Amino acid sequence: MLEIVVKTENWERHVRVSAEELAGLVRRIGGDGDLFLVVQRIPDLPDVFAQVWHKAGGDYTLEYRDGAADRHFQAMADGPEVVIAAMTGWARRETGWDGGLGWSLLDMGPAREVPPLDLDEDERAELEKRVREVLVGGYASRAELAELAEEFLVTKDRRPVSREQAGVLADRLWLERVAEQAVWQGETDPERLTRAFTALQEAGITARENFTCCRSCGQSEIGDEGGPNARGFVYFHTQCTDSAAAGHGLMLLYGGFDDSSETTAAIGHEVVAALEAVGLHTEWDHDPGRAITVTPLDWRRRLVG
16 A cells, blocks of 8 residues: 555545555546645655546656655656556655656745744743644644634634644644654554444444534434444544543443343443454443443554644
8 A cells, every 4th residue: 555645626535545546536537626646755744745637638746755845746647557656666665756747837936934932931842742632642634724723713813823823834844744643653542442343334333433523412412423334333523632642541432232231231242352453452331321441541642733
Protein backbone atom coordinates (compact mmCIF):
# COMPACT_ATOMS: atom_id res chain seq x y z
CA MET A 1 0.00 0.00 0.00
CA LEU A 2 1.09 3.56 -0.68
CA GLU A 3 1.37 5.89 2.32
CA ILE A 4 -0.92 8.49 0.80
CA VAL A 5 -4.42 9.93 0.99
CA VAL A 6 -6.20 10.55 -2.32
CA LYS A 7 -9.00 13.13 -2.40
CA THR A 8 -11.27 13.53 -5.41
CA GLU A 9 -13.47 16.36 -6.65
CA ASN A 10 -16.59 14.40 -5.71
CA TRP A 11 -15.48 14.27 -2.04
CA GLU A 12 -14.17 10.72 -1.97
CA ARG A 13 -11.26 10.07 0.37
CA HIS A 14 -9.07 7.02 -0.20
CA VAL A 15 -6.49 6.17 2.48
CA ARG A 16 -3.45 3.96 1.83
CA VAL A 17 -4.42 2.82 -1.64
CA SER A 18 -2.47 0.33 -3.71
CA ALA A 19 -0.59 1.40 -6.82
CA GLU A 20 -3.32 -0.29 -8.87
CA GLU A 21 -6.05 1.63 -7.05
CA LEU A 22 -4.23 4.92 -7.59
CA ALA A 23 -3.92 4.10 -11.29
CA GLY A 24 -7.63 3.40 -11.46
CA LEU A 25 -8.47 6.73 -9.87
CA VAL A 26 -6.24 8.59 -12.35
CA ARG A 27 -7.79 6.79 -15.32
CA ARG A 28 -11.28 7.53 -13.99
CA ILE A 29 -11.12 11.32 -13.84
CA GLY A 30 -12.40 13.41 -16.73
CA GLY A 31 -16.14 13.61 -16.30
CA ASP A 32 -18.22 16.42 -14.80
CA GLY A 33 -17.80 16.52 -11.03
CA ASP A 34 -14.80 14.20 -11.20
CA LEU A 35 -12.12 16.25 -12.94
CA PHE A 36 -9.23 16.13 -10.46
CA LEU A 37 -7.61 14.37 -7.56
CA VAL A 38 -5.17 15.54 -4.91
CA VAL A 39 -2.60 13.23 -3.30
CA GLN A 40 -1.12 13.94 0.13
CA ARG A 41 1.48 12.03 2.10
CA ILE A 42 0.78 10.21 5.36
CA PRO A 43 1.22 12.04 7.62
CA ASP A 44 0.08 15.12 5.75
CA LEU A 45 2.70 17.86 5.53
CA PRO A 46 1.88 21.56 4.95
CA ASP A 47 2.12 22.54 1.28
CA VAL A 48 3.36 19.13 0.16
CA PHE A 49 1.13 17.42 -2.39
CA ALA A 50 0.69 16.22 -5.96
CA GLN A 51 -2.45 16.74 -8.01
CA VAL A 52 -3.82 16.15 -11.48
CA TRP A 53 -6.65 17.72 -13.50
CA HIS A 54 -8.15 16.24 -16.64
CA LYS A 55 -11.23 16.74 -18.77
CA ALA A 56 -12.18 13.96 -21.15
CA GLY A 57 -10.67 14.56 -24.58
CA GLY A 58 -7.92 16.87 -23.32
CA ASP A 59 -4.46 16.68 -21.80
CA TYR A 60 -3.62 16.01 -18.16
CA THR A 61 -2.33 18.88 -16.01
CA LEU A 62 -0.03 17.51 -13.33
CA GLU A 63 1.30 19.59 -10.44
CA TYR A 64 3.36 19.03 -7.32
CA ARG A 65 4.42 21.29 -4.48
CA ASP A 66 7.32 20.67 -2.15
CA GLY A 67 6.77 23.18 0.63
CA ALA A 68 7.34 26.84 -0.22
CA ALA A 69 5.63 28.74 -3.04
CA ASP A 70 8.83 28.67 -5.10
CA ARG A 71 8.67 24.88 -5.14
CA HIS A 72 5.34 24.52 -6.99
CA PHE A 73 5.70 22.94 -10.44
CA GLN A 74 3.43 22.01 -13.34
CA ALA A 75 3.70 19.70 -16.34
CA MET A 76 1.37 18.56 -19.12
CA ALA A 77 0.83 14.97 -20.25
CA ASP A 78 -1.19 13.63 -23.18
CA GLY A 79 -2.23 10.37 -21.51
CA PRO A 80 -2.83 8.80 -18.10
CA GLU A 81 0.06 6.33 -18.02
CA VAL A 82 2.81 8.93 -17.64
CA VAL A 83 0.73 10.61 -14.92
CA ILE A 84 0.27 7.29 -13.11
CA ALA A 85 4.00 6.59 -13.26
CA ALA A 86 4.86 10.05 -11.90
CA MET A 87 2.29 10.03 -9.09
CA THR A 88 3.20 6.51 -8.03
CA GLY A 89 6.87 7.45 -7.97
CA TRP A 90 6.05 10.57 -5.96
CA ALA A 91 4.07 8.48 -3.48
CA ARG A 92 6.97 6.05 -3.10
CA ARG A 93 9.53 8.88 -2.88
CA GLU A 94 11.50 7.29 -5.70
CA THR A 95 14.61 9.07 -6.91
CA GLY A 96 14.00 10.62 -10.32
CA TRP A 97 10.23 10.15 -10.19
CA ASP A 98 9.79 13.52 -11.93
CA GLY A 99 11.98 12.68 -14.92
CA GLY A 100 10.53 12.54 -18.40
CA LEU A 101 8.15 15.47 -17.91
CA GLY A 102 8.69 19.10 -18.85
CA TRP A 103 8.18 20.80 -15.51
CA SER A 104 7.78 24.55 -15.22
CA LEU A 105 7.69 26.66 -12.07
CA LEU A 106 4.27 28.15 -11.30
CA ASP A 107 4.30 31.76 -10.16
CA MET A 108 2.18 31.69 -7.00
CA GLY A 109 2.94 35.32 -6.16
CA PRO A 110 4.50 36.58 -2.94
CA ALA A 111 3.61 34.69 0.22
CA ARG A 112 1.20 36.61 2.42
CA GLU A 113 2.77 37.62 5.71
CA VAL A 114 0.69 36.51 8.68
CA PRO A 115 0.84 38.79 11.74
CA PRO A 116 1.64 37.17 15.10
CA LEU A 117 -1.18 36.35 17.47
CA ASP A 118 -2.21 39.22 19.71
CA LEU A 119 -3.12 37.18 22.79
CA ASP A 120 -2.15 37.37 26.43
CA GLU A 121 -0.21 34.46 27.86
CA ASP A 122 -3.24 32.81 29.48
CA GLU A 123 -5.27 32.90 26.26
CA ARG A 124 -2.36 31.62 24.21
CA ALA A 125 -1.76 28.78 26.65
CA GLU A 126 -5.46 27.88 26.73
CA LEU A 127 -5.69 27.89 22.94
CA GLU A 128 -2.58 25.77 22.39
CA LYS A 129 -3.64 23.35 25.11
CA ARG A 130 -6.96 22.67 23.43
CA VAL A 131 -5.47 22.33 19.95
CA ARG A 132 -2.84 19.93 21.30
CA GLU A 133 -5.53 17.83 23.02
CA VAL A 134 -7.39 17.33 19.76
CA LEU A 135 -4.13 16.85 17.86
CA VAL A 136 -2.94 14.10 20.23
CA GLY A 137 -6.35 12.45 19.86
CA GLY A 138 -5.22 11.80 16.30
CA TYR A 139 -8.45 12.03 14.33
CA ALA A 140 -8.44 15.69 13.25
CA SER A 141 -6.97 16.91 9.98
CA ARG A 142 -4.83 20.03 9.70
CA ALA A 143 -7.86 21.88 8.32
CA GLU A 144 -10.01 20.80 11.26
CA LEU A 145 -7.35 21.86 13.74
CA ALA A 146 -7.09 25.25 12.05
CA GLU A 147 -10.86 25.68 12.27
CA LEU A 148 -10.74 24.79 15.96
CA ALA A 149 -7.96 27.32 16.57
CA GLU A 150 -9.89 30.03 14.74
CA GLU A 151 -13.13 29.50 16.65
CA PHE A 152 -11.95 28.51 20.13
CA LEU A 153 -11.61 32.01 21.63
CA VAL A 154 -14.45 33.62 19.71
CA THR A 155 -16.99 35.60 21.73
CA LYS A 156 -19.97 37.70 20.71
CA ASP A 157 -17.78 40.79 20.40
CA ARG A 158 -14.35 39.40 19.60
CA ARG A 159 -12.63 37.15 17.08
CA PRO A 160 -8.96 37.27 18.13
CA VAL A 161 -7.55 34.60 15.79
CA SER A 162 -7.77 35.03 12.02
CA ARG A 163 -8.06 32.10 9.62
CA GLU A 164 -4.46 32.62 8.50
CA GLN A 165 -3.15 32.82 12.08
CA ALA A 166 -5.10 29.69 12.96
CA GLY A 167 -3.53 27.86 10.02
CA VAL A 168 -0.02 28.86 11.07
CA LEU A 169 -0.64 27.70 14.65
CA ALA A 170 -2.20 24.41 13.57
CA ASP A 171 0.65 23.66 11.16
CA ARG A 172 3.31 24.41 13.79
CA LEU A 173 1.76 22.07 16.33
CA TRP A 174 1.06 19.47 13.65
CA LEU A 175 4.71 19.37 12.59
CA GLU A 176 5.78 19.01 16.21
CA ARG A 177 3.57 15.94 16.49
CA VAL A 178 4.88 14.55 13.19
CA ALA A 179 8.40 14.79 14.61
CA GLU A 180 7.31 13.05 17.81
CA GLN A 181 5.72 10.11 16.01
CA ALA A 182 8.71 9.66 13.70
CA VAL A 183 10.52 7.78 16.48
CA TRP A 184 7.62 5.49 17.41
CA GLN A 185 8.42 1.85 16.76
CA GLY A 186 6.04 -0.99 15.98
CA GLU A 187 2.28 -1.20 16.32
CA THR A 188 0.68 1.31 18.69
CA ASP A 189 -2.29 0.74 20.99
CA PRO A 190 -4.66 2.80 18.77
CA GLU A 191 -3.62 0.65 15.81
CA ARG A 192 -4.42 -2.46 17.85
CA LEU A 193 -7.76 -0.90 18.69
CA THR A 194 -8.47 -0.34 14.99
CA ARG A 195 -7.63 -3.98 14.28
CA ALA A 196 -10.10 -5.09 16.94
CA PHE A 197 -12.80 -2.77 15.61
CA THR A 198 -12.23 -4.06 12.08
CA ALA A 199 -12.66 -7.65 13.29
CA LEU A 200 -15.85 -6.71 15.14
CA GLN A 201 -17.21 -4.95 12.06
CA GLU A 202 -16.57 -8.05 9.97
CA ALA A 203 -18.34 -10.14 12.63
CA GLY A 204 -21.55 -8.11 12.35
CA ILE A 205 -20.99 -5.56 15.10
CA THR A 206 -21.07 -1.93 13.98
CA ALA A 207 -17.79 -0.47 15.29
CA ARG A 208 -16.99 3.25 15.11
CA GLU A 209 -14.04 5.25 16.43
CA ASN A 210 -14.33 8.86 17.61
CA PHE A 211 -18.03 8.74 16.73
CA THR A 212 -20.12 11.87 17.44
CA CYS A 213 -19.53 14.42 20.19
CA CYS A 214 -21.15 12.69 23.18
CA ARG A 215 -23.01 9.63 24.42
CA SER A 216 -26.45 11.11 23.77
CA CYS A 217 -25.66 11.80 20.11
CA GLY A 218 -23.87 8.48 19.74
CA GLN A 219 -26.80 6.45 21.06
CA SER A 220 -29.24 8.27 18.79
CA GLU A 221 -27.10 7.96 15.65
CA ILE A 222 -25.34 4.59 15.88
CA GLY A 223 -28.41 2.74 14.59
CA ASP A 224 -28.11 4.51 11.25
CA GLU A 225 -24.53 3.25 10.91
CA GLY A 226 -25.32 -0.44 11.03
CA GLY A 227 -26.14 -2.59 8.03
CA PRO A 228 -29.20 -4.81 7.79
CA ASN A 229 -27.36 -7.75 9.36
CA ALA A 230 -25.70 -5.86 12.22
CA ARG A 231 -26.34 -7.53 15.57
CA GLY A 232 -25.07 -4.72 17.77
CA PHE A 233 -22.60 -1.90 18.10
CA VAL A 234 -19.56 -0.54 19.89
CA TYR A 235 -18.17 2.99 19.69
CA PHE A 236 -16.45 5.78 21.56
CA HIS A 237 -17.18 9.47 21.16
CA THR A 238 -14.85 12.48 21.01
CA GLN A 239 -14.94 13.07 24.77
CA CYS A 240 -13.75 9.48 25.22
CA THR A 241 -10.94 10.21 22.77
CA ASP A 242 -9.91 13.27 24.78
CA SER A 243 -9.80 11.16 27.94
CA ALA A 244 -7.72 8.46 26.28
CA ALA A 245 -5.30 11.03 24.87
CA ALA A 246 -4.92 12.47 28.39
CA GLY A 247 -3.91 9.05 29.72
CA HIS A 248 -7.13 8.02 31.43
CA GLY A 249 -8.00 4.96 29.38
CA LEU A 250 -10.75 4.62 26.80
CA MET A 251 -14.43 4.10 27.58
CA LEU A 252 -16.35 2.01 25.05
CA LEU A 253 -20.13 2.10 24.68
CA TYR A 254 -21.84 -0.97 23.26
CA GLY A 255 -25.19 -2.68 22.93
CA GLY A 256 -27.53 -4.79 20.84
CA PHE A 257 -29.91 -3.36 18.29
CA ASP A 258 -32.77 -5.35 19.83
CA ASP A 259 -32.35 -3.38 23.11
CA SER A 260 -32.27 -6.53 25.23
CA SER A 261 -29.85 -6.83 28.15
CA GLU A 262 -28.98 -10.36 27.03
CA THR A 263 -27.84 -9.21 23.59
CA THR A 264 -26.01 -6.23 25.08
CA ALA A 265 -24.11 -8.51 27.45
CA ALA A 266 -23.24 -10.86 24.59
CA ILE A 267 -21.95 -7.96 22.50
CA GLY A 268 -19.90 -6.81 25.50
CA HIS A 269 -18.22 -10.20 25.74
CA GLU A 270 -17.42 -10.17 22.02
CA VAL A 271 -15.91 -6.69 22.30
CA VAL A 272 -13.72 -7.73 25.23
CA ALA A 273 -12.58 -10.87 23.41
CA ALA A 274 -11.68 -8.88 20.28
CA LEU A 275 -9.68 -6.37 22.29
CA GLU A 276 -7.82 -9.03 24.22
CA ALA A 277 -7.06 -10.85 20.95
CA VAL A 278 -5.01 -7.85 19.82
CA GLY A 279 -3.25 -7.46 23.16
CA LEU A 280 -5.35 -4.76 24.83
CA HIS A 281 -6.46 -5.07 28.47
CA THR A 282 -10.01 -4.25 29.52
CA GLU A 283 -11.92 -3.60 32.72
CA TRP A 284 -15.56 -4.70 32.74
CA ASP A 285 -17.70 -6.38 35.40
CA HIS A 286 -19.97 -8.09 32.83
CA ASP A 287 -22.82 -5.75 33.71
CA PRO A 288 -24.56 -4.78 30.42
CA GLY A 289 -25.40 -1.42 31.96
CA ARG A 290 -21.73 -0.48 32.44
CA ALA A 291 -19.18 0.68 29.89
CA ILE A 292 -16.06 -1.27 28.97
CA THR A 293 -12.81 0.54 29.73
CA VAL A 294 -9.59 -0.15 27.84
CA THR A 295 -6.80 0.44 30.33
CA PRO A 296 -3.86 0.81 30.62
CA LEU A 297 -3.62 2.42 27.20
CA ASP A 298 -0.68 4.17 25.59
CA TRP A 299 -2.53 6.56 23.26
CA ARG A 300 -0.12 7.22 20.39
CA ARG A 301 -2.32 7.52 17.33
CA ARG A 302 -0.42 8.26 14.15
CA LEU A 303 -1.60 11.25 12.16
CA VAL A 304 -3.07 10.81 8.73
CA GLY A 305 -4.44 14.20 7.68
